[in-house]
Amino acid sequence: MRAQSPNSTMGKRTLRGNSKAKVYTLIWLLLVCTPRVDSSWWYIGALGARVICDNIPGLVNKQRQLCQRHPDLMQSIGEGAKEWIKECQHQFRHQRWNCSTLERDHTVFGRVMLRSSREAAFVYAISSAGVVYAITRACSQGDVKICNCDGHKRGQASDQRGNFDWGGCSDNINYGIKFAKAFVDARERMVKDARALMNLHNNRCGRMAVKRFMKLECKCHGVSGSCSLRTCWLAMSDFRRTGDYLHKKYNTAVEVTMNQDGTGFMVAEHDFKGSAKNELVYVENSPDYCLMDRAAGSLGTAGRICNKSSRGTDGCEVMCCGRGYDTMRVKRLSQCECKFQWCCTVQCNDCEDTVDVHTCKPHKRPDWLDQT
Known part of the structure; x- marks a missing residue:
């Protein structure tokens, strides 16, 4: 066996060192050399478990300290970020703005979040909800050291079905809210303006x-599961219910203006009756999102699939902003002629269907609004 010379070994180490240096430089450029906007913590969802607190752009000192102190919670927030972004995209799948994310952009949604619009209002609400949900779930499942499920409820209580005993371990929603408030609100509390x-x-x-x-x-107790005795606890509902609720609030969001002393809001609509305390609020009107406008963060609706027979936001007339649509015949495979086989499977055939797919036409002169 031929021995390697020290120079050869040193050369290979140098090459490996140079390769690592290039990788770290690329990561640094990706994280740092991008414009700073609010809520860069959203990018934790893209970084995942290998999050390096010092390298996340846009975090304020308090957020960075919480990140360093609770790396396990940051991992939960990262997983939760993927869920609430997916929920946002589900809620807006039939609308011109469809909660699109941008690859390799730590702002996640791009310039559309710079405007104080209804869309920004929804994203901030659903992201804050997502942190609460993720932290609460992590506590209850025992995934983190700092918290666990809530065992404080003791004694008896009642509901429409009668009396029950508090037992088990409830989801620790109060800790989830407390941590989410400390982490998510930290940046906004450093600024005193309408957007904050x-x-x-x-x-x-x-x-x-x-x-x-x-x-x-x-959980029922008693003879043969008679439910003469019940032990109960509080649990979070599926996150879809939160998404549905906040989407309704998006549709009824209230326009507001800052009051003269800069401490709160006034409702802009004089005919508005009631309180805006539990409503989503916005300051600026939204763009129509019909055409690509990079300055506004609008991707436009060219090429979006629309429903020819719908009169709603997913209909071709609304989605395509009156530009018309193209129709393409495509073949799709689906399961059909399914039969139950004893015992106990269902067997189906593969059927091929030809369907019409409608997509929005582009603007005749898209370069007019394709701003750089």
Whole structure:
């Protein structure tokens, strides 16, 4: 066997060192050399478990300290971020703005979040709700050291079905809300302007939305499961309920303006009656999102699939902004002629269908609004 010379070994180490240096430089450029906007913590969802607190752009000192102190919670937040972004995209799948995310962009949604619009209001609310949900779930499942499920409820209580005993271990929603408030609100509390107040308000609405749908879960005791005795605890509902609720709030969001002393909001609509305390609020009107406009963060609707027969937001007339649509015949495979086989399977055939798919036409002169 031929021995390697020290120079050869040193050369290979140098090459490996150079390769690592290039990788670290690339990561640093990706994380740092991008414009800073609010809520860069959303990018934790893209970084995942290998999050390096010092390298996340846009975190304020308090957020960075919480990140360093609780890396296990940051991992939960990262997983939760993927869930609430997916929920946002589900809620807006039939609308011109469809909660699109941008690859390799730590702002996640791009310039569309720079405007204090209804869309920004929804994103801040659903993201805040997502943190509450993720932290609460991690506590209850025993995934983190700092918290666990809530065992404080003791004694008897009653509901429409009668009396029950508190038992088991409830989801620790109060800790989830407390941590989400400390982490998510930290940046907004450093600024005193209309956008910061708007974000704080919508963050709170998101947190309260998760708590709103806490449900009672029970276990029956008694002879042959007669349920003469019940042991119950509180659990979070599926996150879809929170998403549905906040999407309704998006549709009825209230336009507001900052009051003269800069401490709160005034409702802009004089005919508005009631309180905006539990409503999503916004300051600026939204663009129509019909055409690509990079300055506004609009991707446009060219090429979006639309429903020819619908009169709603997913209909071709609304989705395509009156530009018309193209129709393409495509073949799709689906399961059909399914039969139950004893015992106990269902067997289906593969059937091929030809369907029409409608997509929005592009603007005749898209370069007019394709701003750089």
